[in-house]
Amino acid sequence: MGFRGIVGHKRVIERLRFMAASQRVPHALLFVGPPGIGKKKTAFAFLQALNCERELGEGCGSCRCCERIERLTHPDVLLVSPDGGAIKIGQVREVISTLSLRPLEARWRAVVVDGAELMTKEAANAFLKTLEEPPPQVVIILVASRLDALPLTVSSRCQIVKFSPLRDEEVEEVLGRLGVEDRGLVALAEGSPGRALELGESREMEEMLQKALRGGIKEV
Ligand SMILES: [Zn+2]
DSSP states (O other): OOOGGGOOOOHHHHHHHHHHHHHOOOSSSEEEOOOSSHHHHHHHHHHHHHOOOTTTTTTOOOOOOHHHHHHHHOOEEEEEEOOOOOHHHHHHHHHHHHHHHSSSSSSSSSEETTGGBBBBBBHHHHHHHHSSSTTTEEEEEEEOOOOSOOOHHHHSSSSSEOOOOOOOOHHHHHHHHOOOOOHHHHHHHHHOOHHHHHHHHHHHHHHHHHHHHEEEEEEE
């Protein structure tokens, strides 16, 4: 994948590409923007660009390092997601202890915290010191859909990277890459391929239900 796998977000990518190529990276980044527009995907592309064995600053997507980052099997890259609707203090403690170790193979040890706005108050507090002063060669990427949903103590310790909804033709391209050709969905997506996919799924469910109901009625 690497940055070539990301549709849209041109200015964000330019900024991240520069960081990765120069290997000058803020300790903590906060990716903010509406759900379903590719923030998490971009975070992983960035980690590939940062660590790639062939194309530093871009991420080739196919070297051993890039492949393992993509498959989430890289020992130096950690993904934290909400557990039962929240990111709990135990998860944050685990992150902190993992980050305290030196990278095993990659240049950078990294953690992506998806749904960072769902950190409990205790979890956020436990994270503050590490966010401010992480060990060397560590990058922390928080991913959140709303800036105001995060405590200021957290967001103020991060460099904020704002993501905007995609243009319709970009949504269409993302859906096309996933094999979904549906103009109607693009119009309803409001710039979010994730939203389009959700709508598509619920519409499919509805159609199936309707069909099942019609079938049922026929049988009566
Ligand atoms: Zn690579």
